[in-house]
Amino acid sequence: MERDWRRRAVRRIVVVGAGLAGLTAARELLRSGGCAVTVIEAQPRPGGLAITVDRQGCRMDLGPHRWHTEMPEAHAVFESLPAGLRIEAVRRSRMLLGGRLLRYPPSLMELARRMPWRALGMAAGLLAARGAHPATSGAAPSDCAAALRSLYGRPIYDLLFGPYMGKVWKTPPEQLDAEIVRLRILPHRNRLARVARPRSNRRLQYLRGGIEALPRRLAADVERAGGRIICGAQAVALEGEAGAVRAVVCQTASEGAKRFEADAVLSTAPITNLAQMLAPLGMAPQAVESARSLEFLRLILVNLMIARDRAMPDSWIYFPEASIRINRAHEPKNFDPSMGPPGRSILAAEITCRGADAHWRAGDADLIATATRDFQTAGLIRAGDVADGFVVRLETAYPLYQIGFRSRLATVLEAVGRFGNVVTFGRQGLFNHNNMDHSIVMGLRAAQAAASRTPATAMRAFDAEFQRFRIVD
Known part of the structure; x- marks a missing residue:
């Protein structure tokens, strides 16, 4: 049976997840030819963690998504965007320490x-x-x-x-x-x-109107090349046998369950979810248990809509002290002035959560009040500046690297690799701290692996490259 899909004239590839990694992989596969590519995405539109949210004419990304890379392949993707979209802004970082705003680093x-x-x-x-x-x-x-x-x-x-x-x-x-x-x-x-020694102000690269311009371009390239992107489709099960997956089953709001046959599956779903879907197909119980022990931090983005043109001159501000509840804040208009109309801006605060802790259980109004108090304490806003607010919650934002995670992750990845036509990649798929450029390179490597006769084995050859990635904030 395995030989059949390897000999098929047009291979059916299902990509789980339409973030930067998944879309890059799909685009690269379609450029190479010989593939029918379907991308399934749980959210209403492509983009993953690189979407841009619009509220009342003010826009914000899911965290400060400036562009930086030292990898030529990733930079080529960024440079392929229209010149009018690629902009620069002054990069400035500070931290609140001892009641004073100091430079950071x-x-x-x-x-x-x-x-x-x-x-x-x-x-x-x-x-x-x-x-x-x-x-x-x-x-x-x-x-x-x-x-x-x-x-x-x-x-x-x-x-x-x-x-x-x-x-x-x-x-x-x-x-x-x-x-x-x-x-x-x-x-x-x-x-x-x-x-x-303080670093002098540097410039950051960004995209006019929000970082979603990047996945939007990748998605357009996928569809232009004949690929399908199906949004609002949550992967819930895999069909097949030990050693190979034959179909991906999704749950959709409008059409119920849908089944997509696959000669290869490229998954950016959280590795914890993928392991659960592979368990009925014979994934080793020890690996399934190891996957359960891996944990993602959750992230709450509390966005204050303020009745001022700007609240601060910074790209972002860090808050290391426990007396302030928020971890970091950024103001999108300092990346691109068009992210809000004159006289209005968003001040975005980040709060990480471990599981369903007190912050995660808090209501939106309480979180908005907390962020408002913290920003007033920092001297960034005055009473009456906040016109409105909204909250965005992300359940699998950051892999949590507890001591011993590496050996548990290796157990899981080895077990996934026994399914020869399954490739797991991306931040959540490899439980890897990623910048955007890393996700793009992972997508390129996943496409290369999928083109081989043994995709899972081919992907493992890139492990050392991925582990050399460094995070740049």
Whole structure:
């Protein structure tokens, strides 16, 4: 039976998920030819986490989605967009610490000037960390707290990095894998420069009208090449046998259950969901259990519609202290002035959640009131500035890298790989911290793998490349 689909003149490919990774894979497959591609997407329109929301003429992305890449293949996709869409803006970041807005990344000179009683300890800790040599300091730290202390010293960790990591990940940093530091913190040779010297203002790249212009273009390319994109279709089951999937079953609001036959399945669904769908087809019980132990952080975006042209000059602001509930905020009009009409703007706040915690259970009105108080405390808005507000909730926003996650993930991926015509990829599909450019490259690699005789095996060959990805905020 397997030989049949490999010999088929036109292979039927089903892509689960119409985010950047899924759409890129579909477009690349159609360009290569010999494939009939169907993309199924649970949400009402393509885009995944890269959609842009419009409320009363004000627009916002699902978080600050500026474009940055050092990968030529991803940059070529961005450059293929019309020149009039590609714009630049000044990049400026700050953080609220000790009641003051300071530059971010932090300048040791500024910290010392604003907090002179801490200066000597911070400088001594940083210099001690700088002088520690890997050959004399023992094994590399396995947890996030130890890794950060080894980079910046205890005083800066206690003031800034420790509280912020615990706040964002809703987990004690001692329980987080040091992989987070490798992904998100500059390498050893740059650690002093990052804290001791402020970076000059840089420019960021963006798309006029919102980042959704990128998936919109990819989706148009897919449909122009003959591919189908079916939205409002939630993948709920897979059909087949041990070693291969033959169909994807979706639930739709308008037509009920729909079945799509497949010679290969490219899935960007959360790896936890994919494992549950593969379990009835013979996925190893140990792998299914390992998948259940993997956890995604949830994200709440609280968006205040303010009756002012701008609330702040920053691209984004970080809030490391526990007294402020929100983690980070950005103002879309600082990426593109056309994201709101004159005299009105959105101030977007992020709150991460671990499971259905108190913030996740809170009503929208309570969340809007919380964000309003926090922004007033930060001095960004005044009483009466908020004209309205709305909330967006994302259930699988960030993979949570707890200690030991890597071995559990390897167990799951190995079991998925035993289904020879299934490829899992993308942020949720590989449980991988991704920027947009990473998702695009993953989509390109998934298409390459799907074109081979053994897609699952071919995709695993790219694992080392994906693990070298670094997050750029």
